Amino acid sequence: MLEARGADAEHGEDVFESRQGEWVPLTEEAEKRQKRFFRAVAASERALLLLDYDGTLAGFRADRFQSRPWAGVRELLTAMQAEGRTRLAVITGRPSEEIAPMLALPKAVEVWGLHGAERLYPNGRRVLDAARGASHRKLNAVRAQLKKDALGGLYEDKANAAVLHWRGFPATKARAIEQRARALFEPLAKLEGLRLLNFDGGVELRAGRDKGGAVEAILAEEKPKTPVAYLGDDLSDEAAFRAVNRARGARLSVLVRRKQRPSAAQIWLRPPAELRGFLQQWKQALQA
Numbered sequence: 001m002l003e004a005r006g007a008d009a010e011h012g013e014d015v016f017e018s019r020q021g022e023w024v025p026l027t028e029e030a031e032k033r034q035k036r037f038f039r040a041v042a043a044s045e046r047a048l049l050l051l052d053y054d055g056t057l058a059g060f061r062a063d064r065f066q067s068r069p070w071a072g073v074r075e076l077l078t079a080m081q082a083e084g085r086t087r088l089a090v091i092t093g094r095p096s097e098e099i100a101p102m103l104a105l106p107k108a109v110e111v112w113g114l115h116g117a118e119r120l121y122p123n124g125r126r127v128l129d130a131a132r133g134a135s136h137r138k139l140n141a142v143r144a145q146l147k148k149d150a151l152g153g154l155y156e157d158k159a160n161a162a163v164l165h166w167r168g169f170p171a172t173k174a175r176a177i178e179q180r181a182r183a184l185f186e187p188l189a190k191l192e193g194l195r196l197l198n199f200d201g202g203v204e205l206r207a208g209r210d211k212g213g214a215v216e217a218i219l220a221e222e223k224p225k226t227p228v229a230y231l232g233d234d235l236s237d238e239a240a241f242r243a244v245n246r247a248r249g250a251r252l253s254v255l256v257r258r259k260q261r262p263s264a265a266q267i268w269l270r271p272p273a274e275l276r277g278f279l280q281q282w283k284q285a286l287q288a
């Protein structure tokens, strides 16, 4: 059940637009849940802050290399890095090496790229969890085919995936691209080791760990009740929300999005103001 975030006094926002388009007061539930979580962070030796990048820390740009973090975000993450109790990790659909130049933080950051399939350690070591054997050959055949003919959409090639985008195309054209993409991908997604990943404006045929798997891998490296939060905006973040909801300690799954949608996330924040507010409260919890 998704709860709206409580009123943010600093920004004077005390209402939100519901799924039905009515203006309704914010619930106190979300505010309470968030406060409880930050009390747990304040009381812990260590906490996990897991973040998607595009749409969560930065707005969308046609050229993704122009998507810089929203104002204030870099400073707040820098403060957390310096304080040292927060394990910060970015879990993104992009190749992992693209994140550090965008964030430009003083210390190296842990990144899980390709929706979790690729891990980049802060020391620069990179490990890819990719397809093997028959599924690998099928995936590579599709990648080669789409490089030549993108079915009218925009093809993005990844080491572990074939991605077809229709974001920004007129509705009729977008539907036609989607139909062709699904006709190609869906039979293959039934094969062992390959899966379909839906996201806003596209679909991905992929192998390897997803964002939920990345969250689980991170949690497995920590003490059992370490507080964990995951912030994301897209359908591909749902697996990560569910993984956080299953964690044993204090946990918070957060949908960061201008408009609410059905989600496994526990609370909803609207960027960038409410995102900044969340990171500020995290920083304050560490100082408490």
Ligand SMILES: [Mg+2]
Pocket (backbone or CB within 6 Å): 052, 053, 054, 055, 056, 232, 233, 234
């Ligand atoms: Mg995103």
